[in-house]
Each structure stands twice: as C-alpha cells, then as structure tokens.
Amino acid sequence: MTQSTQAQVALVTGAAQGLGFHIASRLFAAGFRVVLTDVNGEAAKKAALSLDPEGINAIACELNIARKADFEAALQFAVTKFGALQVLVNNAAVTKATPVMDISPEEFNEVVNINLGGVFVGCQVFGKYMAEQGYGRIINMASLAGQNGGTSTGAHYAASKGGILTLTKVFAKELASKGVTVNAVAPGPIDSPMVTALVPEDRLPTLLGAIPVGRLGNADFIGDVVVQFARPEAYFTTGTTWDVNGGLFMR
Numbered sequence: 001m002t003q004s005t006q007a008q009v010a011l012v013t014g015a016a017q018g019l020g021f022h023i024a025s026r027l028f029a030a031g032f033r034v035v036l037t038d039v040n041g042e043a044a045k046k047a048a049l050s051l052d053p054e055g056i057n058a059i060a061c062e063l064n065i066a067r068k069a070d071f072e073a074a075l076q077f078a079v080t081k082f083g084a085l086q087v088l089v090n091n092a093a094v095t096k097a098t099p100v101m102d103i104s105p106e107e108f109n110e111v112v113n114i115n116l117g118g119v120f121v122g123c124q125v126f127g128k129y130m131a132e133q134g135y136g137r138i139i140n141m142a143s144l145a146g147q148n149g150g151t152s153t154g155a156h157y158a159a160s161k162g163g164i165l166t167l168t169k170v171f172a173k174e175l176a177s178k179g180v181t182v183n184a185v186a187p188g189p190i191d192s193p194m195v196t197a198l199v200p201e202d203r204l205p206t207l208l209g210a211i212p213v214g215r216l217g218n219a220d221f222i223g224d225v226v227v228q229f230a231r232p233e234a235y236f237t238t239g240t241t242w243d244v245n246g247g248l249f250m251r
C-alpha cells in the first residue's frame, strides 16, 4: 500500500510530559495528526492544546496503559475523530529506582505489569487493527537499562525494558507480512524531567563523566528518531532497536 505522512495519524502514550510530549510534537511538526494520551487526561489535554490551540490536528484522550479497555477506547476515539490510524508510540512507563534487594514482589509485578504489559497490550490491540488495514508503524520506548541492567533505575524497570526489546521482535515477526513494522528506541539518559528527578544535582557531574560524549541526550532528537520509524519509507526496518545513549553501550 502506498502511504504518505500527509494527514497520517499517530497516537502516543504517556504524552503529557517528558519524552512522550517531545515525540508527539516532532510527529506533529512532521505533518502527522496526533492523539496525545496519558493516565493524566487533563495534562494530556493541556499538552495537545499547546501544540494545536484549535484542537483540530492535535487532540487528547485519557489512556492508562495498564488497562486493555483504555487502548481499545483510544483506538476507537482516534478512528472516529480522524478516520484511521497509522502509528502507535508505546512511550508511557513508570520509573522506580528502589534498590534491587528492597523491591517487594508486589512492586516488581506492578512495574513490570504496567511497563511491559502496557506495550504487550498496545501492540496486540493496535497491531490487530493495523494488520486489518494492511499498514502500520509501532514504535516502543525501551531503554539502555534494558540492555545493560541500568544504573540509576530499578531492577523492575530495567527488566521491563529488556522485555520490551524482546516483545518488539515478537510483534515484528507476527506483523511483518501485513505491512506493519515494530521497532524500539533505547535511550540513555536524556535531558528530561525524569532524569532531573532521579539524579540529584550533585551527582550530575559523575553521571556526565561516565557518558562517553559527556552530555545528556536531546529529547527532540528522540522524537525525530520516532518520526523516522513512523515514515512509510521505513518499511524495510522492523524488529530493530535504535540506540541513543551517548556511547554508553555499543553493540
């Protein structure tokens, strides 16, 4: 199927702040109509209005990635508003930094259920729809922590991100013949509210000293990486992970 990005529709989870918002804004700047979703529906609305004050090409809806019914309702919402949907960005996640020996089974399961379970259900619900349409692009936000075990983040977070790399391959294989690609982005520490919250100011020089390029990553660039995966021309790239980590992990 021939597709152009003109008027294509992308839905981003966890888009009210941080990388999700940068991803939505770069997709919007590239000509996509965007649905900004978040567990915090009011914050998602504000974020959407900041992109399009008229609320025409950037709209919002509440979506808790822990709930399959929310994914189904958000898909229905996007299709009703815009007629179709071509791109899903599974961005939302909870980040906890509890030391590994202090994580209770309940806390472990909660983080893995939200982060990994959310990507699983998102790929399943949207992947089915995209396969029926014969076209789609799914981009999953993983993390360097899923590749190297993490430094500032918890074992549950890191394990969920490792699982996302695997699920990306599973769904890529399942959907390849249907015109649907599934790829992952694995950022290292990005200049973002999450890193500011996790890394106290006095520890920042140590963190920067450990990054080969000596700087935090750029959130808009993460958005541009997502745009590349979201393009129709990206049809030949599936099941991959794009590392954006300042040289902290090399294959």
Ligand SMILES: NC(=O)c1ccc[n+]([C@@H]2O[C@H](COP(=O)([O-])OP(=O)(O)OC[C@H]3O[C@@H](n4cnc5c(N)ncnc54)[C@H](O)[C@@H]3O)[C@@H](O)[C@H]2O)c1
Residues within 6 Å of the ligand: 013, 014, 015, 016, 017, 018, 019, 020, 037, 038, 039, 040, 063, 064, 065, 066, 090, 091, 092, 093, 094, 095, 114, 141, 142, 143, 144, 186, 187, 188, 189, 190, 191, 192, 193, 194, 195
């Ligand atoms: N910031 C970084 O340096 C960095 C590095 C590697 C990977 N990542 C990944 O990028 C993604 C975004 O990270 P961020 O730094 O912007 O995080 P963030 O905590 O700043 O933002 C996460 C957003 O997701 C929302 N959210 C939380 N739980 C949700 C749920 N159950 N359902 C729907 N929305 C929910 C929050 O309300 C928030 O708006 C995550 O997947 C994270 O693991 C970030």
